[in-house]
Amino acid sequence: ELQARHGLRLFSLERSCCYDALLLDEERGRLFAGAQNHLLSLALDDISQRDRKIYWPAPVEWREECNWAGKDITVSAGSVVGNARDLPQHHLTPCAFHPQAECMNFVKILHPYNRTHLYACGTGAFHPVCAFVEAGQHAEEPTFKLDPNRIEDGKGKSPYDPRHTAASVLVGEELYSGVATDLMGRDFTIFRSLGRRPSIRTEQHDSRWLNEPKFVAVFWVPESEDPDDDKIYFFFRETAVERQQGLGKTSFARIGQICRNDMGGQRSLVNKWTTFLKARLVCAVPGPDGAETHFDELRDVFLLQTRDKRNPLVYAIFSTSSSVFQGSAVCIYTMEDIRRAFLGPFAHKEGPNYQWVSYQGRVPYPRPGMCPSKTFGTFGSTKDFPDEVIQFARHHPLMYNPVLPHSQRPLFLQAAVPYTFTRIAVDRVTAADGHYDVLFIGTDVGTVLKVVSVPKESWHRMEPLLLEELQVFQDASPITSLQLSSKRHQLYAGSATGLAQLPLHRCSAYGKACAECCLARDPYCAWDGTICTRYVPNTKR
Template sequence: MKTGGTECEPVERLSWSFTGGQGRIRLSLAHPGLLVLGMVLLVLLPSGESVKQSVPRVQLSYKELEQSGSVSVFLSPTDGLHSHSVLLDEERGRLLLGTRDSVYLLDPDHLSRAPRKISWPAPRDRVEMCKLAGKNAHLECGNFVRVLHNYNHTHLYTCGTGAFHPMCAFIEISGRREEGVFQLLSGTVESGRLKCPYDPRQPFTSVLTDQFLYAGTASDFLGKDTTFTRSLGPPPDQHYIRTEISEDYWINEARFISAHPVSDTYNPDDDKIYFFFRESSCDRSDKSVLSRVARVCKNDVGGLRSLTNKWTTFLKARLVCSIPGPEGVDTHFDELQDIFMLPSRDEKNPVVYGIFTTSSSVFRGSAVCVYSMADIRAVFNGPYAHKEGPDHRWVEYEGRIPYPRPGTCPSKTYDPRIKTTKDFSDEVVSFIRFHPLMFRSVYPLTGRPVFTRVRVDYALTQIVVDRVMAEDGQYEIMFLGTDAGSVLKVVSITQENWSTEEVILEELQVFQTPTPILSMEISSKQQQLYVGSGAGLAQVSLSRCHLYGQVCAECCLARDPYCAWDGHTCSRYISASKRALSSDCSREQTN
């Protein structure tokens, strides 16, 4: 076989298998110098469906990562990060970290270098009120920075919890990192209600685009009223919009995950914000948690007589991530934890990666499901769901649908007479008020997860994905954070019959003290992964090719798309057009 243009020598192989109580285990060994490859566990799920679980090829502790020169860690000079936000700006070479009472400007190439810092504590009286309300002085009664976004070329917009009294402000930033301007503009401090959560530990999302801030958060101190809002915006286009509060089946006890601007057509009037969340079922007989994808039009300014200052284009659909079982009984991973949008050549069609966990009391498990924007749009263009009353079930709506179709953006694409959402008829506005849910669900591209972890002592929490071109096709490498403080580096290979092969290339302990992974950002340009936890922020190289071995066969059998044999060593391979992941000898090893 060839890797990186260099031919490898044949490899001797020994393999055997046996059957145990939980399934069949197959071991394959090459000559003693090679890694143990191909160990596969077949775990029986409650539905009776078995799922293959591969074992990491390489497992590295924090000390081993440090010795290999693959990790650099920033530890907050105070007492950990607890809750934080990260802004990676590859274009300007900036990395910003929001923590308790502080915003740091870090060197994205060397986290260990001394950072610049802005101190931004909560007002003393707010801290005292927070303590009197029974909140934890250390973990809750501070200004935990949860929002960090680029506003324009010279300013950032930031918000913090403000000791359960959210506040926002602008930061001026320009020039070189070491001596440029980096200051909080105290005259711009304003209320952060509906822009930032009260509770530093509450799931939350926000995105700033075209100077508008879209946020999914709780609007009250107790965290009961959850809503998706739009605020800011350049004058005179400032239109504060939120979800309808009186209808609990719009959004019910939501935990927001992420939000993304996506163009649906070549007309910018059709641009939408897609956001992802999980919520409690509003059916009284069903206390389950459901995962959702929702969308609103960017040019939505609310209704004229009804839904004033409320979304008039809000629609939502269920995201399904499950393993099909016998007799139609699926094993569901129903609690969405994280979303990553992988760009494609067509900016209107990014690939959607989601991490889900199960709420089952029978077994513990996590899964990664992949969705296409085409499938998501098809569901939003399909039938609506209808509910006669609180005690009734959702059914397909079969009545007349008003014009223009509810959820459609006001646009010349459809009707030049309708210039804004205030031009929608009362019938359209009334319809969407009571029919925000789509009847059909969104299913994964392969019909099932591309990666599954069940009956392990951790759950998946975060995901980022890097696209790598190889000689035999295109591969997506997933980096998965866990609540045990580790990061899995995984490649999932889809076969012609839509089955998937999971290959865990690495399992990395990126912090000296294992703590749950709270955030991850990836820089394909710098080939770095930034991992945040309560212990700090770590910078980890995407590849460690030299650890795979000293001979060509070992490099080949690792099956790491980042690595190739250059004739002398296993090293980072740059030319995507010649890199090969599935080579002849790796295929032989797994047959």
């Protein structure tokens, strides 16, 4: 009934799970998906029709090795590999794992590589593996196959453990990933691989750089007309180093940056990032007594492209880590505010018993975090940077000022509800009276919230309006991936148990009268004189 009324379409494989990696390809008209032991190619118009699949299991010897090792590592079906205390339980994917079930190939990464191929990586039964997938150039070509001669080591690209997250972006045939590069999930790194430039990573086992991070998303954003200024931004949450001792572990949300043309240092930080900086992302609500309620558990990030490629809007969703107050929030950040934080003061700590302060001394030139380019001076490569720049960068990765959200508070929040936000996708809609951003938010109970931000009094002050809440997965399995097609007006969601497709709007559901249609305040819909229907710009109403 739900399927008929809401246009919901579902897809799942008999013997698979965990549809975590989604790649939307408008040109080929396909939704590519990575799941347990499988790669899928589905029709964007209807995911329940004309599917193609590649069976991609881990080789038998890897599975046996994993099962054999698992007898020592995995104490019980639900335990975490290694020391269970190292991983907060709520970071685990909701797949019902058995000791043997982890010893499969869970596809975690799926990117367009070039005009003809995709690049896919999976856990490979705790033996990370990557492959090139031939996908054809056009919608008419039914090609979909693994290239058997181009199977690669996936270390530093995919996690070992299916319950760990990985975040990555593929730009110009280079893969930038945030991932644990060891079996126990203790050596976390931001890593560049593939491509012609040298492989580069973050400093190893230095908690000032990364401290038990959980990577959420990675994006490439140009900074100027010069591609040498391009930056890669990493979104993650980690245990905060700057909290006072004795207060226990606190999770902070972070944004990290690196330059695409970073080649590492010449004498120190060899094959390590020399342009890595990070800042705290704040999403908080001021309380009546002046105390703020912080949403620190970053869950997902969506980059909404604007007319200016250099200034996308950053939509992020968070939950609280407090056991007292439970809630989720959406905060928006501008690139201007992000860049300002990275140009601000560095955080500095004199020694173990000192407080973190804003660094007041002389900052060496060229300023750490700047890319070597014609825009900012005479350095052709990070290898030419003076030693003092490299040393300063190594000891001061953290910025003192956090990045605050647009209008200083969350755009939308839900508290005291029996669910947590897990994923977000945003569509910018042209309606009869202007542009609206429509938010589609996935939850950990298999629902999608549709929220529009509407002007309150003026276009400068926006307020959220919850248009509807749809139960997408009947088994209430958490939404682990979300992709949106503005062109086809469809939303695609993945969970542990399947994939779903639903239209972004169902204007006819808003009744048969003009008033009902307009009062629904759905920017996708308008009254055409006889029915409530999809609003198309440039047509007479």
